[in-house]
Amino acid sequence: MAPVGDFFERVVDLEVTGEEAGPLAARMVDWMVAEGVITRETTGDAVYSLPVDVGHVPGPGWARAVADASDPSWIPGPVAVLVGRDQHVGGQGEYAADAVTCPRCSARTVVIDHPERFTADDEVWQPFNDGIEAWKETGRGEVPCPACGVHVPVTEWDFGLGFDLGALAFDFWGWPPLSLRFLAEFRARLGHRTEEQYGKF
Ligand SMILES: [Zn+2]
Numbered sequence: 001m002a003p004v005g006d007f008f009e010r011v012v013d014l015e016v017t018g019e020e021a022g023p024l025a026a027r028m029v030d031w032m033v034a035e036g037v038i039t040r041e042t043t044g045d046a047v048y049s050l051p052v053d054v055g056h057v058p059g060p061g062w063a064r065a066v067a068d069a070s071d072p073s074w075i076p077g078p079v080a081v082l083v084g085r086d087q088h089v090g091g092q093g094e095y096a097a098d099a100v101t102c103p104r105c106s107a108r109t110v111v112i113d114h115p116e117r118f119t120a121d122d123e124v125w126q127p128f129n130d131g132i133e134a135w136k137e138t139g140r141g142e143v144p145c146p147a148c149g150v151h152v153p154v155t156e157w158d159f160g161l162g163f164d165l166g167a168l169a170f171d172f173w174g175w176p177p178l179s180l181r182f183l184a185e186f187r188a189r190l191g192h193r194t195e196e197q198y199g200k201f
Contacts, residue, residue, distance in 0.1 A: 006046060006201040009178055012088045013168040014155075015192035018139055021083045021167040024190065028170070029056065029081060031189060036061025038079050048201040049080035049171040056081070058175075067179040077174035085136045088169050090162035090197030096120035097159035100128060107147030128154070132165065164195045 016024055032038045038056035047055040055078025062076050063069035082088075089095070098112045111120050111128075127143050131154040135141030142151040155165055168190075172178065178186075187194045 006048060006173065008049070008171045008173050008197075008199055008201070009175055010088060010090065010172070010197040010199070011170045011178075011183070011186060012164045012166040012195045012197065013190050013192045014164060014166050014195055016166070016168050016190070018085045018167045021085075025081050025083050025168055028186075028189060032056075032079070033059065035059075035064060037065045038062070043078050046077040046173055047080050047171075048173070049082055052080045052082050052171075055079050055171065055173060062175075065178055065182040066176040068176060071176065074176040075174060076172070076176070079175075080171040080173065082169040082171065083167070085139065085165070085167045086169075087132055087136075088164045088166060088197060090199040096125045097128070097163040099160055101158040101160070102145040102147060102150070102152060103156045103158060104150045104152060105145060105148035107145060109146050128157070135165065162197055162199070164197065166195075 013021070013024070029038070029040075033040055036059040039059045041057045042054040043057055044054050047053055049055065057078060058076045066076075096111050098110075098114065100109045100111060101107070102109070109124060111125050112118065113121065131141040131143040133141070135154045141154040143154055143157065144151050159165070183196070
């Protein structure tokens with residue numbers, strides 16, 4: 001069944017540097033255009049990938065990228081390309097992660113104390129926010145672990161499902177689920193680890 005509302009499937013490149021992201025994005029677009037998955041034409045309709053407000057119109061071969069193209073209620077929309085170091089959030093777009101796990105000591109720091117609360121503890125989130133902002137500006141940012149005290153780069157923390165840092169991401173607006181084969185080739189062409197997200201505007 002097709003979802004109600006404006007939803008996206010996102011692929012985040014977790015490893016590309018801010019400097020490499022632009023040229024890599026151009027090569028990925030060239031490849032998807034050559035495959036007929038998207039076109040070079042862009043539109044602002046049904047794209048909510050702030051700060052990017054346009055996406056590539058699907059191409060005649062869009063069905064090649066999805067697991068099942070037979071349901072006529074799915075009409076793929078534009079594919080937005082997000083270049084630049086940023087935090088990518090799935091779901092309904094919370095600004096903070098639910099919990100953060102230290103890669104050194106495995107301690108888990110709770111930010112949103114479900115089910116008691118539905119909003120972030122800003123005091124707990126602040127150092128992570130500061131580290132992410134520093135990383136966005138300079139490519140480097142660290143957060144001291146509340147448990148072990150080690151200053152860990154923000155890109156090494158585990159922010160949990162649906163919260164990823166990366167300098168390149170692709171938002172497929174309104175597409176049926178992408179096929180595992182397409183995702184594997186996508187990842188191979190990026191040449192980096194990736195994470196998938198799903199969300200709604
Ligand atoms: Zn730690």
